[in-house]
Amino acid sequence: MSQTSNLDVVELETRLAARLAKLRAEHGWSLDELAQHSGVSRSTLSRLERREISPTTAVLSRLCAAYRRTMSQLLAEVEPEPPQLVTADQQAVWRDESAGFLRRSVSPPHPGMRGELVEAVLQPGADLSYDEPPIPGLEHHIWVLAGVLEVTIDGRRREVRPGDCLRYRLWGPARFRCHGDEPVRYLLMTVLP
Template sequence: MRSVAPPEATAPDPVDARLAARLAELRARHGWSLGELADRSGVSRSTLSRAERAEISPTAAVLNRLCHVYGRTMSQLLSEVEAEPAPVVRAADQPVWQDRASGFVRRSVSPPHAGLRGELVEGRLAPGADLAYDRPPVAGLEQHIWVLDGALEVTVQETAHRLESGDCLRMRVWGPTRFRSTGTARARYLLAVVRP
């Protein structure tokens, strides 16, 4: 009988590995156990533990909850695991992150930079994708959403705004938000984020 070699473990994506290390570092800096962070964020201990060991890539919703607890925007957190930002960010060098579970792709067009409060993000949602956040990462965050292609429904607290190509929604985020791709094609939009 021939023996079969066990499947090789695949190494985590380098960005996921750096993100895992940063999440563990932030929790340690606050002196919280996994249980304390789970209580503060509403994310299970198991998910937090696996994310900190780079066994899973956290979803956008999980990252949003952690950003809220740590008082950061998602872009700030992701920029902390990427190289030092340059004044000119070439298209090929703009970091891309995916939430495969929700069909969300996020490109950091103009990542956060020390001394600047604004940033630009390109978001892409697959047809029918639905992305919900239960709270903003930073209360009072200013956002401008400009739809470039497709159709997008953005719900701010309980008010739904249907946006078509060329439309722009301006808002300050205090509560839950939801992004839904409502057309038959992917929705692509530019998100301008300004920290309070």
């Protein structure tokens, strides 16, 4: 995988902070109201919008749920219009070192298209939980390339191994965990309902 330059990361985070502030304004919400909708503290929201801190995967997930967007949709809103051919060096990479999570937007959201493709890597012990889907009924297809991914959907836990594909519609909480001593690498295709 290619590396994203520090300048690209700074530009992305600056645009993301501005987009988060604009989304809140579009909804007519105060910081307190957004805190109630998202479960993210008012002080964290304020610091995110001023770009004093970088959002974690968990915080972005909560904000995406409040705004009814997938994380990829939100990130696509802060990037230039993607070309039809997305070369490896053009694919946006998001890292949450504290959570042990890396996501590459292989085929980012595009106006008029309902699907997107994301490559994800979870480090051993990584455990990501989402309280609700950003969009109810979002279709997921997960194809594991290496390692073992433990996925819990609707209270049902499954181990997905290399070559396996798990598909479902997401209506409630979800949990993704790296099961084992090796990182898990997988492709996630999402399709809007």
